[in-house]
Amino acid sequence: MAYEPRVDALAERARADRAAFEPPADPPDRERALAYLREGAGRAVGVYVQARAGPEAPVHLGPDAYRRLERAMNDWLVLYAACHGTRIEASFTLRTAAQLLVDTHDVVAVAELLTGVPGRE
Numbered sequence: 444m445a446y447e448p449r450v451d452a453l454a455e456r457a458r459a460d461r462a463a464f465e466p467p468a469d470p471p472d473r474e475r476a477l478a479y480l481r482e483g484a485g486r487a488v489g490v491y492v493q494a495r496a497g498p499e500a501p502v503h504l505g506p507d508a509y510r511r512l513e514r515a516m517n518d519w520l521v522l523y524a525a526c527h528g529t530r531i532e533a534s535f536t537l538r539t540a541a542q543l544l545v546d547t548h549d550v551v552a553v554a555e556l557l558t559g560v561p562g563r564e
Contacts, residue, residue, distance in 0.1 A: 457515035470528030483519035485550035491537045524560040
């Protein structure tokens, strides 16, 4: 399976989502936050997991592809947090996110563990 086209598409979509982002007028916007996770960050982590542990694994993602995929994931995590009215700097590693996804099987749990958003009440 060719991973470069998938990485390219995800990286482009993350850039477009970040450029088009308008903060919610009345956070949280949980529906939009979940969409950034399910359609964005979760897919980016999924590509990495598939490359590392899928049927054709291990597939080496070159350094450029890895960086673009990781940046895309982090862009979507920033948008996820912003939908909750929280500003974060995201520099999480794909490897950490992938391990959390394997452990939890839940992209929302991964985002909450990495970002701390939403905070516990």
